[in-house]
Amino acid sequence: MQVSANRAFSLLKELAFERVSCSEAEKKAAQRLLEEAEKSGVSVKIEEFPVACGKVNKVKLVVTAPYQKEYEVTGYERAISTPDGGLDGKFYYAENLLPVHMENAKGKIVMINGRLRRADYEKLQKAGAAAIITYSGSTIDRIGESDCDIRKLREPLTNDFGDAVALNIRAADAAEIVRRGATDMHIELESECYEGISQNVCAVIEGKKYPDQVISFGAHYDSVYFSTGVYDNMSGSVIIMELLKYFAAHRPDRTMKFNWYGSEEQGLLGSKAWVAAHEEELDQHVLMINIDVAAATLGQNAAPVLATEKVVGYVDALMKEAGIACDVRLDIYSSDCIPFADHGIPAINLCRFGAPGANYIHDRRDHLKSAYIDAKSLDITLQQALYLAKRVDSAASFPIQKEISPDIKNKVDDYLFKTKKDK
Ligand SMILES: [Zn+2]
Structure with missing residues (x-):
């Protein structure tokens, strides 16, 4: 052989x-x-x-001001659910989580660049962000030729820094949201955990x-x-x-x-x-x-x-x-x-x-x-x-x-x- x-x-x-x-x-x-x-x-x-493991039953993201638009989004597996009726909040793009970003993150729906690394999660949780948004792919990706990535809030993050609401969108949509100056958002997430x-x-x-x-x-x-x-x-x-x-x-x-x-x-x-x-x-x-x-x-x-x-x-x-x-x-x-x-x-x-x-x-x-x-x-x-x-x-x-x-x-x-x- x-x-x-x-x-x-x-x-x-x-x-x-x-x-x-x-x-x-x-x-x-x-x-x-x-x-x-x-x-x-x-x-x-x-x-x-x-x-x-985690399973997301429902997820939604709508920019409510200064324009109205719903975006395709995925919920992080093992993220916590939003309260009944969803969560309405101010949107803030915190780029790379420098001290200036952290001052402004409290109580907001915060979007960061790229992946949610453990150090970023720690900062966001300590800053008191109301929800976290990440994006995946690149701005040239088009619907039908790419996917909105499904991610998970892993134990090394949640065990040490607690639970959070976390969503993922496409890079092209993230860019549009920032370009059009979104200030307010409505998000909904219904998720469950299981072994x-x-x-x-x-x-x-x-x-x-x-x-x-x-x-x-x-x-x-x-x-x-x-x-x-x-x-x-x-x-x-x-x-x-x-x-x-x-x-x-x-x-x-x-x-x-x-x-x-x-x-x-x-x-x-x-x-x-x-x-x-x-x-x-x-x-x-x-x-x-x-x-x-x-x-x-x-x-x-x-x-x-x-x-x-x-x-x-x-x-x-x-x-x-x-x-x-x-x-x-x-x-x-x-x-x-x-x-x-x-x-x-x-x-x-x-x-x-x-x-x-x-x-x-x-x-x-x-x-x-x-x-x-x-x-x-x-x-x-x-x-x-x-x-x-x-x-x-x-x-x-x-x-x-x-x-x-x-x-x-x-x-x-x-x-x-x-x-x-x-x-
Ligand atoms: Zn491999």
């Missing part, structure tokens, strides 16, 4: 549908990955975990020589709303499936675990749940290899390493030896490698990023019809992963020290919002 990029790409095509956290579609994709892994005769199972179930697909091949040393392969298989996530990240999911097929047929020296993570797009929930559920075995883990985005036709290879400069040098040398051009660097990467590095496990990400103009992510353009990914390009990361996996697995003495540099540790802590006082 050899790896096959064409076989991997066929599976990718089969799973090229929206797979949002806790949806039936996410479950269906997990089931299909499980069946595919079972074909190799390895031990594989689904591990479920709970996710704080959803997401799942990881977990396979194991026991090592024949060093069964107590574990190499963990990871890829998330969920997608965001409106996206079929073929690039992000069915590409990585099918690559680790090929590695599983290969190592099921060529038994490794070290134990290999293959995890397809659910709900990564909601804040790495699958890998966080997996690490929490397997805490007692983490001291056996010697390396995590994560693949998140591949197959870009016009693209470039990168390998962010969450370990030390020594590991960067080692991976860089291996890539040169294999003749694979790859930018190997010491850095964090926003993906399932984070919870592993947080537990002191060195992690290597293999990515093939789309080049400018051929890189569609987190929207409806991450789709096969965008013609920006292909099997031949998927083979680049597949071969890279296979080479790296074979070399580390067959080493007489494991070549990667179990160490995370202080700089990476700090970046991981910042990423996970671990404040100085909990360190």
